[in-house]
Amino acid sequence: MVMCWCCSYRTVVQERQFEAICQRILNAKTHIADGKEYLIQMKRNKPKPVSHPVRIFRPDCTNDI
Numbered sequence: 001m002v003m004c005w006c007c008s009y010r011t012v013v014q015e016r017q018f019e020a021i022c023q024r025i026l027n028a029k030t031h032i033a034d035g036k037e038y039l040i041q042m043k044r045n046k047p048k049p050v051s052h053p054v055r056i057f058r059p060d061c062t063n064d065i
Helices: 012-044
Strands: none
Touching: none
């Protein structure tokens, strides 16, 4: 198959559109990687569950329950 020069030639508009699409793909990839890292950090630093209820003492209130 022989391709002529006119068939493989990209216009300036097509080239800019291609660059914009590639930039959006790279931005999405970065965004997803950042989100994954955020979730990993959340899992790593998650607070430990409290096994018993915590009662807060406030001197300005009566603690009659």
